[in-house]
Amino acid sequence: MDKSTMENSNEDLDLFRSIEYTGNGFYWTVGFLIFVIAFGLYGYFHQVLYGLGVTGMAQPISWGFYIVNFVFFIGISHAGTLISAILRLSQAEWRRPITRMAEIITAIVLAIGGLHPILDLGQPGRMWNLVTNGRLQSPLLWDVTSITAYFAASTVYLYLPMIPDIAILRDRGVKPKWLYQFLSWNWQDTPEQKRVLERAINILMIMVIPIAVSVHTVISYIFAMTIQPGWHSTIFGPYFVAGAIFSGIAALMIAMIAFRKIFHLERYLKLIHFQYLSTLLLIMSIIWFYFTFSEYLTTFYGNEPDEMRVFNYKFIGDFAPYFWLMVFCNFAVPVIILSFKKTKTIPGILVVSFSVLIGMWLERLIIVVPSLANPRLEYPVGIYIPTITEWGLFAAGVAIFILGFLMFAKYFPLISIWEIREGRESSIKEVAHRLQSYMPDTYEEDELERALK
Amino acid sequence: MQESGNHRWGMVIDLNKCTGCGECVAACKVENNVAIVGAEESEMDRTMFWMDIITTHEGEYPDTEVTYFPRPCFHCDNPPCTKVCPVRATYRNDEGIVTQIFPQCIGCRYCMAACPYTVKSFNWFAPDWPEEMNSSLNPDVSVRPVGVVEKCTFCIHRLQKAKELARAEDRELREGDYLPACSESCPTDAISFGDLNDPHSEVNKLAKSLRAFRMLEELGTEPKVYYLSKVE
Amino acid sequence: MHDIRKYLVTLVKIMAIFMLWGSSWAQESFQPVQFNHDYHLGDLGLTCLDCHKNAKHQERASIPNIDICSECHEDEFDNVEADKVFEYISFETAIPWKRVHRVPDHAYFSHRRHVQLGEIDCIVCHGDVEQMAAPFERPFVNMDMNWCLDCHEKSQISDECSDCHR
Structure with a gap:
């Protein structure tokens, strides 16, 4: 290592703290989480043993929490890869401390969400039928396909930019050594390696965007492809994608705030990052409202009796409390809090994020249950x-x-160290150069040549 | 083996004749080993019927008009349920019967969610009969395991047997050879069953009657169960 | 060293006991009577349908019981197994045969379809029964769906799910 990087690695000591220092709190939290997971697993074994009757589902509401949570979790998974890819693609320089965390959320939540349909199966032992006798005409198979593709793409997309960081950990001699030795894939920071990595990231980043969009579109198709009132809607695809990004950003900000608080990373995750993200959240909130409004106005104006029964059930019937709470959480709270500079603070943003998560979960519930009821x-x-x-x-x-997030933080840096360093070392020049090229009085080199000819 | 595809099985239910007695419901439950759920489960809306009776009320008391609609599976020619099945556990066969292949079903319940008529039931728990009743189960119909979806099959086991008998006797399938339990048991002959493709069959004639209509016809599902509307 | 040898010897003894016990358990006959197909078919010249009377015209082939056995077993024969049969007959109790060939209840299988209409020989599914000196303990073939479909495909018979499943 040369002198300048040595200095920088000292500067970035904060980023290693989660890996090199383990407090009692960590063990207590992990213990508690394992207890909760064990409780859930016990419930699942109970369900496998006796049948789905142990749930609250019945006739005609044959889909419940499992499907709701499936849609919800997969929605959150959009936080990550999609946001990270879009930020990278648009060369938003403020992305550097955020992308890694976003990508981890995707990988973990996608795995959890992807398992939810299995919880919902009456005969989980026959799951293999999906492979041997799968019908590609069924939207459920589209889901299986696109979720698997998204999971594969997003884990690779998480792993590749991590390689230089793993090499840094390896060089610092962090234990377990074999893990970093193995995962760093002999990264030596050579220009050739850097070139290859950059290319790989660029290819993946472009590939991941359509896959991510397809995932939530296809999930909405599960509902939209049926002819049931409240589901059979053409805007469900984009509506679900917008909602997914919306809840994803909220989840991302909660993770960022918690992580920043615990490991004192105020120097890296600055208020400005949160403000940029919350502006995005505000935009998504308005887009969400626009979709919701269009969706229900068409139903209301069309006034078809079957559709109206579901509509009334949501607006003034049994589900009215949930419906209006959803509108409050997803629209009123973000718009009010995030519109004013005075309330656009870290605590304010935290409140908004939780409110959006609750609201978006309610939205999934409100989509699944009333149509069946x-x-x-x-x-x-x-x-x-x-x-x-x-x-x-x-x-x-x-x-x-x-737990997954914690374990990840225990072994890998949650903020990309090399990207921060890269930003510090070369990006300022690059950005200055880029800005200059936007201006009317400067020429790109090839443009200059052309002009001279 | 059998000359499939020549038939298109259908049902016509005359609402004028139906008294709502429930004989078809009982016959169906016995014939098809449809599970009996306890009072507690029933309270939770988990009762299982392959044939059910929908009751509609019109007008204010005392001038109410009550109509009973016996409701089997409508065996749509364009079924929304089979389209969405991820494992081909339900499909429409060449003779128009929408069948359930129980050992193939993974229990995702997508077909239940997609059926606009809500005719499908799910085995929330393993079916459980009182010990004495085990020997009175119909051996011709499988006892479904926990976690699969089921519904009326137009008593397809009767078709399998009828076809075999006809072939053993070296003749064509005749009208009346194959009747589902509901149709056979109806005391007022309200439920006729037969081949809609056969120009001489009773159902064919009845289905063309001016009184004939089908449930939620506007959805384009092309059900093969016709109702004959009530007339005074 | 000596201890280890002692230990090994004990282990071998225990294993031997278990093996003896296991083999004696296996020898206990599975069916109530050691029916000899070979003798009845080969030496006496009976055919399958003489006893399995429904195999051709009914869904189930039927396992013969005392009403059929008694047609010949009117008296004691010079054979232990035959005596058992005679005992069942004289006490008018059915022989508790164990059914070995079984198709799951979600599949429609009919002997008439296969024997009469399909003209399939018994041996195709049940093996060369004429050579069998002992009754069935397990099915001749593992009757799973792939096995059914194999034959259906070869003979170009319908492979529609709903033709068999119910």
Whole structure:
């Protein structure tokens, strides 16, 4: 290592703290999370043993928490890779401390969300049928395909930019040595290696965006492809994608705030980062409202009886408290808090993020249950009260997410060290150069040549 | 083996004749080993019917008009449920019957969510009969395991047997050879069943009657169960 | 060293006991009577349908019981197994045969379809019964769906799910 990088690595000592220092709090948290997960697993074994009857689902509400949480978790997974890829692609320089965390959220939550349909199966032992007898005409198979693709792409996209950081850890002699030795893939920071890595990241970043969009579009298709009132809607694809990014940003900011607080990373995760992200969140909130408004206005104006039964069930019926709470959480809270500089602070942003997560979870619930509760034929309206098993598995899902995030933070830097260094060393010049090229009185070199000819 | 594809099985239910007695519901439950759930489960809306009766009320008391709609699976020609099945556990066969292949079903319940008529039931728990009843189960129909979706199959096991008998006797399938349990048991003959492709069959004639209509026809699912509307 | 040898010897003894016990357990006959197909078919010249009377015209082939056995077993024969049969007959109790060939209840299998209409020989599914001196303990072939479909495909018979599943 030459002198300048030595200095920098001293500067970035804060970033190693989560790896090199383990407090009691860590063990307590992990213990608690494992307890919650064990409780959820117990519930699941109970369910496998006795059948799905241990849940609150019934006729006609045959889908409940599992599908709701499936859509919710997959939605959060959009935080990551999509945001990170878009920020990288648009060369937003403020992305540097954020991208890694966003990508981890994607990888972990996607794994959790992807497992949810399995919780929902009546015969999980026959899952292999999806491979041997899968029908590609079924939207569920589209899901299986695109979630698998997204998981593969996003884990690679998480891993590749981590290689230089793993090499830094390896060179520092962090234990377990074999892990970093193995994962660093003999990274020596040579220009050739850097060139290859950059190229790989660029290819992946462009590939990942359409896959990410497809994932949530396809999830919405599960509902939209049926002819059920409240589901059969053309805007469901973009509506779900927008909602996914919306809840994803909220989850990302909660993770950032918690991490910054625990490891005192105020120097890296600055207020400006949160303000940029919360502006994005505000935009998404307005987009979300726009979609919701269009969706329900068309239903209301069309006034089709079957559709209206579901509509009324949401607006003034049994689900009205949830519906209006959702509108409050997803629209009122973000718009009010984030519009004023005075409230656009870290605590304010934290409140908004939690509010959005609750609101978006409610939105998934409001999409899944009311349509099922109001069958077209003259049956009584269904009721759905989730049981302790379902709540337990929901809690376990959240706990697995936190645990995964913690374990990751224990072994790998949550903020990309080399990208921070790169930003410090070369990007300022680059950005200055780029800015200059936007100006009317400067020429790109090739443009200059052309002008001279 | 059998000359499939020549038939298109369908049902016509005359609402004028139906008294809502529930014989078809009972016959269906017994014929098809449809699980009996306890009172507690029933309270949770988990009762299972392959044939159910939907009751509609019109007008204010005392001038109410009550109509009973016996409701089997409608065996749509364009079924929304089979389209979404991820494992081909339900599909429409060449003779128009929408069948359930129970050992193939993974229990995702997508078909239940997609069916606009909500005719499908799910085995939330493993079916459980009182010990004495085990020997009265119909051996011709499988007892479904926990975690699979089921629904009316137009008593397809009766078709399998009827076809075999006809072939053993070296003749064509005749009208009346194959009747589902509901149709056979109806005391007022409200439920007729037969081949809609056969120009001489009773169902074919009834289905062309001016009184004939189908449930939620506007959805384009092309159900093969017709109702004959009530007339005074 | 000596201890280890002692230990090994004990272990071998225990294993031997277990093996003896296991083999004696296996020898206990599976079926109530050691019915000899070879003798009845080969030496006496009976055919399958003489006893399995429904195999051609019914869904189930039927396992013969005392009402059929008694047609010949009117008296004691000079054979232990035959005596057992005679005992069942004289006490008018059914022989508790164990059913070995079984198709799951979600599949429609009919002997008539296969024997009468399909003209398939018994030996195709049940093996060369004429050579069997002992009754069935396990099915001749593992009757799973792939096995069914193999034959259906070869003979170009319908492979529609709903033709068999119910």
